[in-house]
Amino acid sequence: MHPLVLGPDNVPVITDIGEAARDLGMAAFSVLTHSDSREAPALLEAPARALRTTDEKTVSYYGDLVDVGLADLRARQKWRDLMAFVTHFPGRGTLREEAYLEGRAEGQAKMVLRTLDLRSVAVSDEVRARITECADLDVLDTWFNRAFNATEAEDLFVDTDTSATPSSSVNTGK
Known part of the structure; x- marks a missing residue:
């Protein structure tokens, strides 16, 4: 057995750009070795x-490999900065971004509920x-801030319930 060790002496x-496109793996190792x-x-x-000329899966793989390895x-x-074109960065609406934002929303919803629980505020089903079905991070942030002073769980929804204020443009998180 002979281990392969990559280093400045054996990585070109x-x-x-053409050479990088022909061998993205070696181009990634080149960046990591000589950065x-x-x-x-x-x-x-x-x-x-x-990477601008290849598919999203390849872009994601090599983009992340280099990002983590630098x-x-x-x-x-x-x-x-160079990879800002990649569609998994915020604001592009890709599956990866949606999963990321969903995770953030779930975490924020848990914090709202935990704050209410720590303050012994009863929460109906x-x-x-x-709260848990809301995916709007701004609404969840508002509810989280309100949870610190709420005496009833319904206090979170004051001024965000569009049925109470039909002209409101606030996203209720329903």
Whole structure:
């Protein structure tokens, strides 16, 4: 058995976009191996531009591999700036983003309920369902802030219930 050890001596410096596109794996290793060299800007640019021509799954795989593997914080930030075109970044509405936002909403809903519980505020099944089914982070944030002063769980919904204020444009999180 012979272990393969990658390092500056046996990983090429890939700064050509065409070469990076032909071998994205080696281009990623090139970035990770040489990111602290003076060629770093071109090293980062080549695979980032090459990834623009490939499918979302490949972009996600190599984009994340490089992002996680970069130890140099300046290089990592530059990589993230170059990868801003990737559809899984916020505001693009992809499955990955939706799962991320859903997780954040679930976490925020748990914090609202936990705050009410710690304050011994009774929560009906109907209120619990409304909170846990809400996916609007702004609404959940409002409810979380209100949970600190609420004497009843329904106090969370004051001014966010559109049935009480038909002209309101506030998302109720229903």
